[in-house]
Amino acid sequence: MIKHCIASLAIALLFLPPLQAQRTLSLEECRKLAIDNNKFLAQSRLNQEVAEYTQKAAKTNYLPKLSATAGYMRSGKEFSILNKEQKNALTGNGTALVNSFGQTAQRLLQQNPNLAPLIQQLTPILQSVGNIIDGAGQRVVDAFRTDNRNMAAGAVILTQPLYMGGKIRAYDKITHYQQDLANEKLRGDEQEVLLQTDQAYWQVVSLANKHKLATSYRNTLKKLDDDVQKMIREGIATKANGLQIAVKLNEAEMLVTKVEDGLALSRMLLCQLCGLPLEEQVTTEDETKEDLKVCNENATPDVETAFNNRPELCQLQTAQNIYDEKINIVRSEFLPQVALLAGYGLTYPNAYNSFEKKFRGDWHVGITLKMPLWSWGEGRYKVRAAKAEAAITTLRATEAREKIELQVNQETFRVNEANKKLMMAQKNLEQANENLRVATLGYKEGVITMTDVLSAETAWLQAHSEKIDAEIDCKLTQTSLQKALGTLN
Numbered sequence: 414m415i416k417h418c419i420a421s422l423a424i425a426l427l428f429l430p431p432l433q434a435q436r437t438l439s440l441e442e443c444r445k446l447a448i449d450n451n452k453f454l455a456q457s458r459l460n461q462e463v464a465e466y467t468q469k470a471a472k473t474n475y476l477p478k479l480s481a482t483a484g485y486m487r488s489g490k491e492f493s494i495l496n497k498e499q500k501n502a503l504t505g506n507g508t509a510l511v512n513s514f515g516q517t518a519q520r521l522l523q524q525n526p527n528l529a530p531l532i533q534q535l536t537p538i539l540q541s542v543g544n545i546i547d548g549a550g551q552r553v554v555d556a557f558r559t560d561n562r563n564m565a566a567g568a569v570i571l572t573q574p575l576y577m578g579g580k581i582r583a584y585d586k587i588t589h590y591q592q593d594l595a596n597e598k599l600r601g602d603e604q605e606v607l608l609q610t611d612q613a614y615w616q617v618v619s620l621a622n623k624h625k626l627a628t629s630y631r632n633t634l635k636k637l638d639d640d641v642q643k644m645i646r647e648g649i650a651t652k653a654n655g656l657q658i659a660v661k662l663n664e665a666e667m668l669v670t671k672v673e674d675g676l677a678l679s680r681m682l683l684c685q686l687c688g689l690p691l692e693e694q695v696t697t698e699d700e701t702k703e704d705l706k707v708c709n710e711n712a713t714p715d716v717e718t719a720f721n722n723r724p725e726l727c728q729l730q731t732a733q734n735i736y737d738e739k740i741n742i743v744r745s746e747f748l749p750q751v752a753l754l755a756g757y758g759l760t761y762p763n764a765y766n767s768f769e770k771k772f773r774g775d776w777h778v779g780i781t782l783k784m785p786l787w788s789w790g791e792g793r794y795k796v797r798a799a800k801a802e803a804a805i806t807t808l809r810a811t812e813a814r815e816k817i818e819l820q821v822n823q824e825t826f827r828v829n830e831a832n833k834k835l836m837m838a839q840k841n842l843e844q845a846n847e848n849l850r851v852a853t854l855g856y857k858e859g860v861i862t863m864t865d866v867l868s869a870e871t872a873w874l875q876a877h878s879e880k881i882d883a884e885i886d887c888k889l890t891q892t893s894l895q896k897a898l899g900t901l902n
Contacts, residue, residue: 450688722899
């Protein structure tokens with residue numbers, strides 16, 4: 414019987430889901446995981462690669478381009494160099510000569526009948542000569558046939574830009590600026606992800622500590638409820654006292670449930686930011702610490718640091734450079750453009766040896782020049798539009814500097830305010846601890862009512878919660894100040 418029970422237990426254990434060990438992460442580990450695994454940053458890195466390859470492609474515009482082209486065309490009629498009269502004349506010269514001789518011979522016979530034998534002898538010879546002349550004419554006509562109903566051509570062309578109005582150099586600079594823009598955007602996105610990671614991390618720490626407080630508060634109320642129930646049975650306390658404790662205990666149970674739900678969602682958010690599975694069990698290193706190490710030094714607004722390090726300002730400056738180069742690109746469309754051409758072409762039929770039905774080709778070298786002459790002021794208007802866009806970017810940069818200066822001052826005030834709140838919360842906690850100690854002792858001695866004890870417990874819970882919030886607020890305001898200064902990394 415015992416063997417069967419052991420066997421059944423072993424089989425059941427095989428089908429149990431594996432227990433997941435909780436993973437403890439520090440703030441730095443969470444930051445590193447977020448930088449390495451965050452999907453939003455992965456998109457920014459791909460945009461960085463796009464800018465890098467685009468810049469490499471722009472540099473190829475300085476180099477010669479080699480291309481090949483080919484074509485075939487079938488026509489219903491062929492080109493004719495000779496007209497119909499010329500063809501008839503060439504193919505009928507021999508026949509016309511024979512006919513002319515026959516007419517002349519008839520007149521001679523009428524005048525001199527004795528020439529009949531001689532004429533009879535010359536007639537076959539002239540007919541042969543006429544046929545030869547007709548054949549030669551036909552060969553000339555055939556030689557002049559183009560037979561272009563089936564035409565094919567192909568060429569390999571080498572193009573080397575010599576001067577494109579400054580377009581190639583401007584495009585090269587633009588792609589270089591776009592690469593800088595992608596780098597600065599990635600840096601800004603990394604700072605944003607770090608800020609979100611810090612917020613999620615400290616949110617988990619805050620809710621974990623609040624969960625401990627709520628649980629402790631609930632356990633204290635349970636013990637107090639047991640004591641009151643005993644006192645009610647002894648006749649020392651009333652049922653009203655018991656109901657008062659029961660209401661507070663139910664509120665504590667609801668508080669614990671809310672904190673547990675919020676803590677579970679916060680852990681899932683932290684996993685999502687770090688690129689971990691949402692169901693993975695993670696804990697933060699600072700959950701188990703009684704006091705968080707907080708820097709209480711007051712901050713001073715350092716606007717120059719923000720101006721030098723904020724990625725947004727770097728992006729706007731880079732965008733301004735891009736628009737300046739776009740002006741050059743627009744202007745280049747209305748400037749002369751010179752290019753060197755070289756290549757080798759093939760044609761069928763070819764005209765190098767009459768119209769020979771063979772592929773034959775030849776090389777060629779030349780220079781092309783494109784010179785816009787008149788466009789009704791289109792170039793001037795487009796250049797002015799491009800300059801207006803560049804001016805808009807300048808105004809945006811100026812506005813951004815003003816907003817960043819305001820943000821740095823706001824974050825500095827928040828840091829100093831959070832430090833003051835932490836000092837006040839620490840004092841309030843000391844007073845709440847002393848108040849709870851006195852209330853508990855007085856209740857045991859019978860000089861303080863249960864209502865005062867509950868008020869002291871509530872004040873103690875609120876003071877602890879405010880201290881935790883103040884510590885977390887100090888951490889987050891310092892991180893927000895670093896992001897406002899552009900030094901968060």
